[in-house]
Amino acid sequence: LVLSTRKQNLRHYFEEGAKFHGHLSPGLVIGIFMVDLAEEILGSPGLVDAVVETQLCLPDVVQIMTPCSYGNGWLRVKDWGKFALTLYDKERRDGVRVYLDMEKVKNYPRIYQWYMRENGGVETGQVVSEIMGAERAILSWERVRVKVTPKEKGPVSICPVCGETHPASNGELCPRCSGRDDYYRVINGEITPG
């Protein structure tokens, strides 16, 4: 009964999450239980900031369940590949870190197989069902103090090659024109192959 009350309370997020993320992935469902747990432990603090430790799924959970978004800077994403997140009081910087606890996941063979990518994977619907049954039983948490290095908004430069603006801290050339990083080439006027 208690369990089903929790899922009932979170139903809105399962729906919102599926819409925002494109589908209700196992990671999304675990994440919703994680944020819910973190918020319960935090109580009612002031403004809350968030850190997630993987680029997969968890950023979307935080964005639908809290005011933190990637673009407003209240959500930070670490590319650590760890299924963990921290919500913390922006002012006091103490908070709660919740993580998927593999010792506990061992009791749930489908979740374990899915997460560890064993035996060629398992059907997603079955994993989601097992997560819905497990709820918080696969999670652990700890209290943490968060270190913050505020991002300075420094002066803006114009790149002499492309003519576009970028932070002067990059140096004279922008990250693309300096060859440090790239993701496209311009095909203006070229015929697009079918």
Added chain:
Amino acid sequence: LVLSTRKQNLRHYFEEGAKFHGHLSPGLVIGIFMVDLAEEILGSPGLVDAVVETQLCLPDVVQIMTPCSYGNGWLRVKDWGKFALTLYDKERRDGVRVYLDMEKVKNYPRIYQWYMRENGGVETGQVVSEIMGAERAILSWERVRVKVTPKEKGPVSICPVCGETHPASNGELCPRCSGRDDYYRVINGEITPG
């Protein structure tokens, strides 16, 4: 008349954006005109992926206007500090890159002053008004072909220090336990200062 029709069509996104981002920032408003322009030039392709070239504001615009989210991987974020974004056909990999064109912005003193962070800044409401008047007149675009390096989901390891999982490609220790990156310390049992 044409201009006000465009803003009318985008009104939903101004409202959604303000809600998702916390407030209607100048960057959000410019971004909404950028995505709208990119979508118009793209026409009706198949699935669309997105790249934004700054962590500020633009990730939120893409997330509210398209099915691309940070957590589903269809939105990639480059930390270049450039106010530009690309929408492209996932299959064919050709698309449209739209950027804030500083040559054009020079005709709009408040936008210019805000973006270049000159003279101690300008009142945000005035910047937003000028952007609402400018619409696409401060933007330029080009056709691009996007390079994609698909992320492999490799095997998962358990870190011998913290006992948590992480991608085996990190090495034996996870990114935090190896000292490569960090953002918190555990304060379980410590008394929280007021």
